[in-house]
Amino acid sequence: MPIDPSKVKAIDVHVHAEVSCHDPEDPVMAQFFDAASAYFKAPRERPKIPEIIDFYRQREIAFCLFTVDCESAVGAKRVSNYEIAELAAEHDDIVIPFASIDPHKGKMGAREARDLIENYGVKGFKFHHLIQGIHPSDRTGYPIYEVIAHYKLPAIFHTGHSGMGTGMAGGGGIRLKYGQPMLVDDAASDFPDMKFILAHPSWPWTDESLSMALHKDNVFIDLSGWSPKYFPPQIIRYANTQLKHKMMFGSDFPLITPEKWIAAAQEVGFKEDVLPLILKDNAVRVLGLG
Template sequence: MPIDLTKIRAIDVHVHAEVSCHDPEDPVMGQFFDAASAYFKAPRERPKMPEIVELYREAQIAFCMFTVDCESHIGAKRVSNFEIAEFAAKHDDICIPFASIDPHKGKMGAREARDLVENCGVKGFKFHHIMQGCNPGDQVGYPIYEIINHYKLPAIFHTGHSGMGTGMRGGGGVRLKYGQPMLVDDVAVDFPDMKIILAHPSWPWVDESLSMALHKTNVYIDLSGWSPKYFAPQIIQYANTQLRKKMLFGSDFPLIHPDKWLDAARGVGFREEILPGIMKDNAARLLGLT
C-alpha cells in the first residue's frame, strides 16, 4: 500500500535501524552506541524495526529508515540492507527503505546497490563518511554514486560534528574532517541527477551547507540530529526565505524522538506557512510521493 499523504502529518527522512531483528547487537558498534547515547542524553537500548514502525504509525509520521555500513573502517558488522528492505516492504504505508553501502566496497558495492534498487524497492541511500573513513569526494565511492545517479535517487550524506565517537579515546578513530559539507560539492557536480541531502545542521560548517543548497539544484538539507532550539540563526533565516523548499524534517531517531523535534520546531521562528513544507511537502516532492 503506497503512502497516503492525507493520512500522515510529517515525513522523517532520517531514522536509524541500528539493530537486526535476527542478530545480536554488534559489540564494536555497541561502543559507539554507548558514546552517542551519553552525548545525546538518550536511552541506551536500541529499538528494533517493529518497535520503530509502531511508534511512527501511531504518530502518523512516514519515515526513511537505514543502517550505516562502516564495516571497512570501524570493523562493525552492519545491519543487512536486505533485511531493512524486506521489512519496509511489509510496512510500505509508512516506511521508506534506504540502504547504506561502505564506499570502500567499490564495484561490488555498486552491484549491491543496483540489486537493492531493481529487486528490493530501495528508494535512496545513506553515507556517513566520518564512520566510513573516507572523503565523500574520493573516487573510491564513485561506482556506487553512478548507480544512484542513474536511477535519480536521493542520497543522504552525514555532515558536521558526530555524536558517534564523541568522548571515546581518539574519537573512536573517527575523523571529523570527512563531515565537512564542501567535500560533497564535487559529488553534486559530477552526479547532477543524484538528489543530495546534507544531513544535520552541519556545525561547525553551517554556512557551507546553506551555500551548497542555494547553489546546486540537487542539494537539500535535513535538519536532523539537533533540537531546533539549538539551530544557528541563519538556518531559520534561509528556511524562511531562499531555501524554503530545500529544508527537510529529520529526527535522527532513536537519538531524538520525532515528536520532541517537531514540538521544538514550532517555537524557534519558522514562519507558520513554512512549517508544512519542512515537515512533509518538501520531502514528499523529493521522494517522488507527489
C-alpha cells in the same frame, strides 16, 4: 500500499535501524552506542525495526529507515540492507527503505545497490563518511553514486560534528574532517541527476551547506541530529526565505524523537507557511512521493 502523503502528519527523513531482528547487537557498535547515548542523553536500548515501525505508525509519521555500513573502517557488522528492505515492503504505507553501502566496496557495492533498487524497492541511500573513513568525493565510491544517479534517487550525507565517537578515546577513530559539507561539492557537481541531502545543521560548517543548497538544484538539507532550539540562527533565516523548498524534517531517531523535534520547531521562528514544507511537503517532492 504506497505512502499516501495526505494520510501522514509528517515525513521523517532520518531514522536509524541500529540492531537486527536476527543477530545480537554488534560489540564494536555497542561502544559507539554507549557514547552516543551519553552525548544525546538518550536511552541506551536500541529498538528493533518492528518496534520502530509501530512507534511511527502510532504517530502517523512516515519515515526513511536505514543502517550505516562502516564495515571497512570500523570493523562493525552492519544491519542488513535486505532485512530493512524486506520489513519496509511489508509496511510500505509508512516506511521508506534506504540502504547504506560502505564506499570502499566500490563496484561490488554498486552491484548491491543495483540489486536493492531493482529487486527490493530501496528508494535512497545513506552515507556517513566520517565513520566510513573516506572522503565524500573519493572516486572509490563513485561506482555506487553512478547507480544512484542512474535511478535519480536521493542520498543522505552526514555533515558536521558527529555524536558518534564523541567522548570516546580519539573520538573512536572518527575523522571529523570528512563531515565538512564542501567535500561533497565535487560529487554533487559530477552527479547532477543524484539528489544530495546534507544531513544535520552541519555545525561548525553550517554556512557551507546553506551555500551548496543555494547553488545547486540537486542539493538539499535535512535538519536532523539537533533540537531546533539549538539551530544556528542562519538556518531559521534561510528556511524562511531562499531555502524554504530545500529543507526537510529529520529527527535522528532513536537519539532524538520526532515529537520532541517537532515541538521545538514550533517555537523557534519558522514561518507559519514554511513549517508544513519542512515537515512534509518538501520530502514528498524530493523523495518522489507526490
